[in-house]
Amino acid sequence: MIKILKYSFFDLIRSKWSLIYFLFYLAVTFGLLYMSSDSSKAFLSLSNIVLLITPLTGTLFGALYYYNSKEFNELLLALPIRRSAIFIGRYLGLSLSLSLSFLAGVCIPFLFYGFQKAIGPGGFALFLMTGVMLTLIFSAISFLIALKNDNTIKGFGICLLVWLFLSILFDGIFLILLVYFERYPLDKLALALTLLNPIDLSRIIMTLQMDISALLGYTGAVFRRFFGSASGIIYASLALMFWIAVPVWLILIISRRKDF
Amino acid sequence: MIEVSGLHKSFGRNTVLKGIDLVLPAGNVTAVLGPNGSGKTTLLKSILGMVLPDKGDIRVLGRSIHHQWEYRQAIGYLPQIARFPENLTVQELIRMVMDLRRQRADEGPLLALFDLEHFLKKRLRYLSGGTRQKINVMLAFLFDHQIMILDEPTAGLDPLAVLHLKELIRNERQKGKTICLTTHILPLVDDIADRVVYLLEGNVYFEGTIGQLKEKYKGGNTESAIGRMLQPEKYD
Numbered sequence: 180m181i182k183i184l185k186y187s188f189f190d191l192i193r194s195k196w197s198l199i200y201f202l203f204y205l206a207v208t209f210g211l212l213y214m215s216s217d218s219s220k221a222f223l224s225l226s227n228i229v230l231l232i233t234p235l236t237g238t239l240f241g242a243l244y245y246y247n248s249k250e251f252n253e254l255l256l257a258l259p260i261r262r263s264a265i266f267i268g269r270y271l272g273l274s275l276s277l278s279l280s281f282l283a284g285v286c287i288p289f290l291f292y293g294f295q296k297a298i299g300p301g302g303f304a305l306f307l308m309t310g311v312m313l314t315l316i317f318s319a320i321s322f323l324i325a326l327k328n329d330n331t332i333k334g335f336g337i338c339l340l341v342w343l344f345l346s347i348l349f350d351g352i353f354l355i356l357l358v359y360f361e362r363y364p365l366d367k368l369a370l371a372l373t374l375l376n377p378i379d380l381s382r383i384i385m386t387l388q389m390d391i392s393a394l395l396g397y398t399g400a401v402f403r404r405f406f407g408s409a410s411g412i413i414y415a416s417l418a419l420m421f422w423i424a425v426p427v428w429l430i431l432i433i434s435r436r437k438d439f
Numbered sequence: 440m441i442e443v444s445g446l447h448k449s450f451g452r453n454t455v456l457k458g459i460d461l462v463l464p465a466g467n468v469t470a471v472l473g474p475n476g477s478g479k480t481t482l483l484k485s486i487l488g489m490v491l492p493d494k495g496d497i498r499v500l501g502r503s504i505h506h507q508w509e510y511r512q513a514i515g516y517l518p519q520i521a522r523f524p525e526n527l528t529v530q531e532l533i534r535m536v537m538d539l540r541r542q543r544a545d546e547g548p549l550l551a552l553f554d555l556e557h558f559l560k561k562r563l564r565y566l567s568g569g570t571r572q573k574i575n576v577m578l579a580f581l582f583d584h585q586i587m588i589l590d591e592p593t594a595g596l597d598p599l600a601v602l603h604l605k606e607l608i609r610n611e612r613q614k615g616k617t618i619c620l621t622t623h624i625l626p627l628v629d630d631i632a633d634r635v636v637y638l639l640e641g642n643v644y645f646e647g648t649i650g651q652l653k654e655k656y657k658g659g660n661t662e663s664a665i666g667r668m669l670q671p672e673k674y675d
Contacts, residue, residue, distance in 0.1 A: 250522030
């Protein structure tokens with residue numbers, strides 16, 4: 180598995196898309212830090228961009244990479260290697276190269292400007308971790324969808340729908356539920372629903388550690404009241420890990436039974 | 440040697456293999472023939488463990504391959520379409536395959552044979568389809584495998600490369616290896632194959648040596664014998 184990971188990673192890190200992704204974060208982070216006088220505002224804008232773009236790139240690259248390398252998968256499958264090693268290795272190669280583009284793109288500008296008082300090194304590390312987790316989650320989900328659907332158009336369609344649902348529609352549905360059932364105690368329902376959306380969980384982690392109450396939103400506030408800031412972050416992070424583990428486990432199961 | 444017994448495979452409602460029984464003996468080149476969709480590639484992929492059979496058993500070198508993967512150490516495979524990681528160079532690809540197989544080999548003679556030396560430092564995305572296919576052939580013949588599985592081996596190759604390929608196949612047969620190939624080019628079968636398996640709608644329609652095929656259907660070559668086998672009224 181490590182060998183497959185290594186070669187997938189080296190292949191991907193040299194592709195122009197990894198470079199574009201890296202340059203995108205580099206430009207955005209530099210731009211935000213340069214233009215805003217208030218570093219906490221810059222950081223907040225960056226968080227919002229990460230919450231939108233990281234899942235989208237994970238989704239698109241995951242499916243694109245799988246469909247693009249279908250025939251290469253066949254070559255690997257004919258070698259004396261376990262199926263699980265092939266697919267987990269390829270998935271990790273993909274998500275690590277994406278994570279590296281993200282990390283390098285965001286970290287380099289911050290090295291120039293320093294952490295500033297808004298976040299501090301601990302908060303910054305947590306922010307980076309959340310971005311990496313989102314990458315791991317969404318590339319796993321789209322890799323899984325692509326593995327399950329041999330039809331490229333259908334696979335891409337489902338991937339984009341999942342992203343659209345989790346990053347945009349989910350909030351709307353959530354809000355409608357809250358308004359519709361406003362007479363009932365909704366804390367626990369809200370908590371449960373939040374666990375169902377990795378993007379929401381990431382948002383909560385980022386806002387909890389920045390400690391900006393105004394931006395916590397309803398679910399963030401519920402989270403803080405239930406767990407407090409520190410353990411709220413821990414519980415949300417655990418839930419994110421669960422979000423990585425489940426698709427990876429399904430990749431294992433499906434790859435074991437699939438005909439290629 | 441490869442033994443296939445009672446092999447069934449369906450994809451959804453489409454039944455592709457309907458109980459295949461076959462023996463591919465060592466030291467022979469067996470050509471698996473049949474019209475498009477007759478199950479040739481599915482059969483080869485089942486032997487490689489890429490397609491998982493619904494029923495039946497496949498034994499490679501005397502051992503069942505069900506849920507196994509180590510046996511592929513003994514198999515060299517030439518897939519129909521050659522696609523590799525685009526951003527690796529040819530040299531890196533060769534190292535990768537050696538690394539993944541945990542086997543060393545000297546690629547020099549094959550690189551020279553197919554005139555590939557000056558592509559070593561080039562990334563695979565910049566190579567033409569024919570050059571990629573040559574690399575594909577080179578990778579399949581690089582190691583000393585007991586069994587060779589070749590899916591449409593001549594597709595996309597120039598005439599000189601086809602000559603070299605035939606030479607390679609003959610050499611491997613001399614060494615007593617089991618070679619199995621699919622093709623639609625019947626003169627190639629006359630040229631290098633010892634045995635023919637003809638698949639039709641998921642069943643083995645004919646299995647035997649080329650001599651038996653010609654004798655049974657009274658054809659001067661494989662092409663006319665198969666013509667008579669499939670449409671006797673037209674060729675009689």
